[in-house]
Amino acid sequence: MTYDSRKRLLDVSAAVLGLLLTLPLMLILALTVALTLGRPVLFRQHRAGRHGTTFTLLKFRTMVDEDPARGLATDAERLTGWGRFLRSTSLDELPSLVNVLRGEMSLVGPRPLPVRYLDRYTPDQARRHEVLPGITGLAQVRGRNLLTWEEKFHYDVAYVGARSLSLDLRLLAATALAVIRRDGISAHDEATAPEFKGSPV
Incomplete structure (x- = not known):
């Protein structure tokens, strides 16, 4: 069995098990989001996947609607x-x-980023799209949003070159620890991370 097929088996097994185990929690979270933020409960956004193919990323909503008149712009x-x-x-x-x-998506891989970033990557940075994007990845356990974009892309490309099932399992274990510690949630003076506008030439 090839690495890709074993990775896909791991992804499907973990996703099915994860969805079943967290279903009651997700129902509670969905209700809480609806009561505190309103609808829609899910945040949907087009992201760039493998080979730059567009897909709709699903996450729980964490922000209120944009309303500059009420000071809700950023x-x-x-x-x-x-x-x-x-x-x-x-x-x-x-x-x-x-x-x-x-x-x-995969459990492990470079984080999926907005489609508008596609023409901003250097040829080397664009290699991050040679694999499926992931829920977590090498950049997420090396600093997450505390890293610069260039550092994130360095780790993304390093993962593409070194990927293996053993590396994926190590990254999943490291991610669990990072989540417990709540490391690197946001960049300095940012809600999450600043927009990537391209690397300096």
Whole structure:
């Protein structure tokens, strides 16, 4: 059995088990999001997947609607206390298991980023799209949003070159520890991370 087929078996098995085990929790989270933030409960956004193919990422909503008149324009202004909790515990990521089950994502791989970033990567950075994006990855356990974009992409490309089932399992274990510690949730003075506008030439 090839690495890709073993990885897919791991992804499907873990996604099915994860969805079944967390279903009661996700129902509670969905109700809480609906009561505190309103509808829709899920955040949906087009992201770039393997080979740049577009898919719809699913996460629990963590921000209120944009409303500049009420001072709700930036992500930091729109992020609520409940949303901050969901992000710090990574509970907002649970619906992404559906993306894994669909084959749009993997458990481990470079994080899926907005489609508008596609033409901003250097040729080397674009190699991150040679594999399926992941819920977690090498960059997430090496600093997450405390890293610069260039550092994140360095780790993404390093993963592409070194990927293996043993590495995936080690990264999943390291991710569990990082989630418990709530490491690297946001960049300095940012709700999450600043927009990537391209690397300096």
